[in-house]
Amino acid sequence: MSMPAIKTDATAALLPATAAPVVTMTPKRAPRSEKFVKMATETAARVVPPLIVLALLMLFWELVCRRAGSALPPPSRVFKDTRELIFDPFFDRGGIDKGLFWHLSASLQRVAFGFSLAAVAGVALGTLVGQSVWAMRGLDPIFQVLRTIPPLAWLPLSLAAFRDGQPSAIFVIFITSVWPIIINTAVGIRNIPQDYRNVAAVVQLNPLEFFGKIMIPAAAPYIFTGLRIGIGLSWLAIVAAEMLIGGVGIGFFIWDAWNSSHISEIVLALFYVGIIGFVLDRVIAGLAKFVTRGTALN
Numbered sequence: 672m673s674m675p676a677i678k679t680d681a682t683a684a685l686l687p688a689t690a691a692p693v694v695t696m697t698p699k700r701a702p703r704s705e706k707f708v709k710m711a712t713e714t715a716a717r718v719v720p721p722l723i724v725l726a727l728l729m730l731f732w733e734l735v736c737r738r739a740g741s742a743l744p745p746p747s748r749v750f751k752d753t754r755e756l757i758f759d760p761f762f763d764r765g766g767i768d769k770g771l772f773w774h775l776s777a778s779l780q781r782v783a784f785g786f787s788l789a790a791v792a793g794v795a796l797g798t799l800v801g802q803s804v805w806a807m808r809g810l811d812p813i814f815q816v817l818r819t820i821p822p823l824a825w826l827p828l829s830l831a832a833f834r835d836g837q838p839s840a841i842f843v844i845f846i847t848s849v850w851p852i853i854i855n856t857a858v859g860i861r862n863i864p865q866d867y868r869n870v871a872a873v874v875q876l877n878p879l880e881f882f883g884k885i886m887i888p889a890a891a892p893y894i895f896t897g898l899r900i901g902i903g904l905s906w907l908a909i910v911a912a913e914m915l916i917g918g919v920g921i922g923f924f925i926w927d928a929w930n931s932s933h934i935s936e937i938v939l940a941l942f943y944v945g946i947i948g949f950v951l952d953r954v955i956a957g958l959a960k961f962v963t964r965g966t967a968l969n
Contacts, residue, residue, distance in 0.1 A: 744935050752935035767919060767927065775943060777919040778909050781837070782951075785844025786905045790898060793849045797856025797897070798886065807857070818850035822908040826915055836916035840909060847908040848901035852894070859893025860886060895959030902955050906948045 729746050736745040744752065755762075760772040799806045800814075825846050829839040867889055871881050887894070913922025921940055928936040 744938070749935040749938045752933070753939040756936065756939060767923070769919060771921075771924070771940070771943060774919055774921045774924045774940075775947065778913065778921045779947070781840050781920070782844055782902075782905045782909050785841040785909075786848055786902055788841075789845045789849040789852060789901055789905070792845075793852025793897065793901070794856050794894060796849075797853040797894075798860055798882070798890075800853065801857035801860025801890075802886075811857075814850060814853055817846075818854075822847040822904075823911055823915070826912055830916075836918055840912045840916055840920075843912045844905045844908050848905040851900035851904065852897040855893045855897030855900070856890060859890030862893070863889045891963045892959070895955065895963065899952055899955045899959070902951050903948060906944070906951060910944060 733745045733747060735741070736743045737747075750757070756771055760770040762770045763773060796810070800810055801807070822843055825843050826839060829842040830836070833839050833842065863886065867885050871885050876884065909920070910922040910925070913920035914926040917923055921944060925937055925940045928934075928940065
């Protein structure tokens with residue numbers, strides 16, 4: 672009569688051992704607030720130091736140029752004199768009396784066209800020089816001589832050839848920016864690892880396939896380095912060329928402001944020139960990072 676009770680007690684005694692709870696460890700996710708704080712901290716670390724330096728420079732500029740008899744205007748006077756140009760850059764009163772947007776737009780269009788031609792020609796010639804020993808021996812000395820000619824020295828020749836300011840400015844941009852693209856592309860092609868060439872020979876790639884699948888990807892960091900140098904030189908060249916060819920453009924705007932003794936307008940134009948030059952460089956650098964997957968220089 673007592674056996675069932677004993678069996679029940681034994682079963683109850685065994686249950687805790689056979690039904691022990693299983694504890695699982697799940698990784699703890701960082702709260703969103705911590706992510707936002709981290710992002711804000713990283714952004715501040717990049718933005719705050721330049722802003723502090725800029726504020727100190729502006730303060731120094733204000734104190735130095737505020738004195739009586741100073742040849743350059745302080746920042747406060749620059750802002751006062753150029754208020755209309757800053758807040759209304761889109762006005763167009765006909766002729767060359769236009770807002771800064773139209774001058775910058777005209778310059779950027781010339782740079783885009785001339786730099787695009789230089790990029791295509793530079794990559795093609797750089798590939799030829801880098802791939803062919805005979806082309807390197809024949810063309811490289813000529814390129815090294817031509818690239819030392821100052822950009823504005825080409826302007827009279829281009830004006831004589833094209834008899835118009837627009838194609839002359841584009842030619843100056845092209846002839847200024849093509850050399851670093853050619854040289855860097857050639858160096859990149861010559862530095863392609865021999866293993867890549869051996870693999871291409873094993874799989875029997877034709878020249879077009881070798882160019883698209885081996886050459887360009889392997890030399891891309893060098894190519895984009897040349898493109899970054901070229902875009903900076905293009906922006907420098909167009910500002911100088913527009914001072915001489917006239918018409919609408921940021922270079923002509925600076926020269927016209929000098930002839931009118933509007934120094935504050937020159938300062939404002941130089942500020943825009945610097946900002947746009949920085950943006951152009953960042954655009955090419957971002958494209959390089961995307962194409963090369965981070966192997967190009969930042």
